[in-house]
Amino acid sequence: MIKKIFLIGNPNVGKSVVFSRLTGVQVISSNYPGTTVEITKGYLEIAQERIEVVDLPGTYSLEPSSKVEEIVSLMLKEYPKDEFVVIDVIDSTNLERNLFLALQLIEEGFAVIACLNMCDDTKHRGIDIDTEKLEGLLGIPVVSTCAITGVGIKLLIERIKEAKLTTKDSFTHEKRWLEIGKIIEQVQHLTHRHHTFREMLEDASVRPISGMFMALGVIFISFKIVRFLGELLINKVADPVFFDLYQPLLEKLSSTLGSGGFLHHLLVGELINGKIDFKQSMGLLTTAPYIEFAMVLPYIISFYLVLSILEDIGFLPRLAMLLDNLFHRLGLHGFAIIPMLLGFGCNVPGILSTRVLESKRERFIASTLISIGVPCVPLQAMIFGLLGHYGGFYVAGVYLVLFALWLILGIILNRVSKGYSPEFLLEIPPYRIPSFLNLFQKLMLRIKGFLIEAVPVVLLGVLLVNILLFFKLFDSLNSLLAPIVQGLFGLPKEAVVALTVGFFRKDVAVGMLMPLLLSAKQLFIASVLLAISFPCVATFVVLFKELGFKDLIKATLIMVITGLIVGTILNLTIIH
Amino acid sequence: MLPMRKLSLIQMKEKRKGKIVEVSGGARLQNKFMSMGIYPGREIIKLSHFALRGPVAIKVGRSVLALGHGMASKITLEVE
Numbered sequence: 001m002i003k004k005i006f007l008i009g010n011p012n013v014g015k016s017v018v019f020s021r022l023t024g025v026q027v028i029s030s031n032y033p034g035t036t037v038e039i040t041k042g043y044l045e046i047a048q049e050r051i052e053v054v055d056l057p058g059t060y061s062l063e064p065s066s067k068v069e070e071i072v073s074l075m076l077k078e079y080p081k082d083e084f085v086v087i088d089v090i091d092s093t094n095l096e097r098n099l100f101l102a103l104q105l106i107e108e109g110f111a112v113i114a115c116l117n118m119c120d121d122t123k124h125r126g127i128d129i130d131t132e133k134l135e136g137l138l139g140i141p142v143v144s145t146c147a148i149t150g151v152g153i154k155l156l157i158e159r160i161k162e163a164k165l166t167t168k169d170s171f172t173h174e175k176r177w178l179e180i181g182k183i184i185e186q187v188q189h190l191t192h193r194h195h196t197f198r199e200m201l202e203d204a205s206v207r208p209i210s211g212m213f214m215a216l217g218v219i220f221i222s223f224k225i226v227r228f229l230g231e232l233l234i235n236k237v238a239d240p241v242f243f244d245l246y247q248p249l250l251e252k253l254s255s256t257l258g259s260g261g262f263l264h265h266l267l268v269g270e271l272i273n274g275k276i277d278f279k280q281s282m283g284l285l286t287t288a289p290y291i292e293f294a295m296v297l298p299y300i301i302s303f304y305l306v307l308s309i310l311e312d313i314g315f316l317p318r319l320a321m322l323l324d325n326l327f328h329r330l331g332l333h334g335f336a337i338i339p340m341l342l343g344f345g346c347n348v349p350g351i352l353s354t355r356v357l358e359s360k361r362e363r364f365i366a367s368t369l370i371s372i373g374v375p376c377v378p379l380q381a382m383i384f385g386l387l388g389h390y391g392g393f394y395v396a397g398v399y400l401v402l403f404a405l406w407l408i409l410g411i412i413l414n415r416v417s418k419g420y421s422p423e424f425l426l427e428i429p430p431y432r433i434p435s436f437l438n439l440f441q442k443l444m445l446r447i448k449g450f451l452i453e454a455v456p457v458v459l460l461g462v463l464l465v466n467i468l469l470f471f472k473l474f475d476s477l478n479s480l481l482a483p484i485v486q487g488l489f490g491l492p493k494e495a496v497v498a499l500t501v502g503f504f505r506k507d508v509a510v511g512m513l514m515p516l517l518l519s520a521k522q523l524f525i526a527s528v529l530l531a532i533s534f535p536c537v538a539t540f541v542v543l544f545k546e547l548g549f550k551d552l553i554k555a556t557l558i559m560v561i562t563g564l565i566v567g568t569i570l571n572l573t574i575i576h
Numbered sequence: 577m578l579p580m581r582k583l584s585l586i587q588m589k590e591k592r593k594g595k596i597v598e599v600s601g602g603a604r605l606q607n608k609f610m611s612m613g614i615y616p617g618r619e620i621i622k623l624s625h626f627a628l629r630g631p632v633a634i635k636v637g638r639s640v641l642a643l644g645h646g647m648a649s650k651i652t653l654e655v656e
Binding site (some may be wrong): 060061094097206207430 | 605607608609610611612613615617618623625627628630633636637638639641642643646
């Protein structure tokens, strides 16, 4: 009796896309090994029977060599063999390497069905695979699919029941490769073609000099597009909606509430020159939604759109290779660029994806560096929104300070942390043309994630702060921390509220600075402090889950101390 | 025919083909190499090498792999 289906396969063969097709559950898939670091479950109905489908992270072998691969081999041992079927997802363009795991699965005696995915990609690469013959040689059902368009998925579902428990002798590794060689000779036919333009680009991108130029170009263009698209959305969509449609409604509400009182303070906030000011009023219905939807959301959309395109093309592993050298100085290897980049969107998925790094030491260094030196989109959007008026110099300054800190802290952490950091062994995938559908779904998933995570916390945070402010409960905290904030950082003591709010949400915290009318220097220092000093509550929780209590405290102490030192130094060294 | 020379992957020149003769390193690393198709007897092409002890890119079968410098030094090849 089948109770479960496991999706297993080498990294970056499209398991998550097959999973989405089977279960209808949307998951993020990209063109780099290690996109999936968590186990996702969904359900598939076969003959009125609900069967659980489990999407496992990619693995090259059943003998684990990383934390992620360990999860896979443990999951397979957890249940009796007759209770589950294994769908081995295979990259058709790379059959030979994928067969190593396939044979291991068959030798283990699991009920296996092979899914030859990305079959659409084989033709223009001059690969022809005889599936029937392969089926005969392996002794398991083999189905050709192209999960991204849905071709072959129906047949795959129909044939799942044909997967039977097998008995086969185990090979040694060398014998297994010999066997694979024989199989490949019989089933795979290659047609020789000229080098395509795409392949020329692929080759150029793994060479030092041409690769570096390509990477610089790609990063520069990406950054430009993110800014352009973000501002376009703000100026053409978000601002008109807020100022022309929403504000008149709020003005009515404000006068109905009598332009004052507790409820007015909570919902609308303070009137600036007798009118609602979305940037300064600080009400639950005014500034809170304005920050999230008109200042942050546009950049969330533009950032994730560009990141998703880069992910799906297959650019990131190449970047990892170029940066390997730099990351070694920080006790990491090049692949750590991927968690860092994800961290620029939101620190939480960034820290989660450090799971692809092999050692605990690397995960600690990477997580700490992300929470200190990598500002998330909400924070960046607010820094642009606020500091941008004073010129690009200050905005660039924030990035420069953060990058310097990231580098210095990384070098120090590498020196003082115990243990050693392993090197990378990374597969560089071919360039692929992103599928529009995949891009769209991934973008929607990430926007939805942002809205679900951010909006409740923002509303709750603003509500709480407004109550505390109304009853003047912040005054004692203000005076308590005044020596630090005023004396060391040169900020007004009211900034304590904003820095405290930074624990909830960084974007709202920067928003809290707006009514204080700070100077450019003060705003600059406060922005840097908010970025480094303390993780927001969501990051805090994920740090705790990933690193454990002891390392969380260690990371937090590093952040607080760095914050104190950097805040003071900046205050003393910047003249105006 | 030119005599065969034994070189480490680091010493080997870019864009050259070579046959792996030895893979050293711990059992865990050897297993990982093995599962990705890097094992004695296998022919590979070295694609590129980054300066200052940077990574090495090789082509094994149809896949392109990037290896850290230390890992690359553990692979010995026979080159024509």
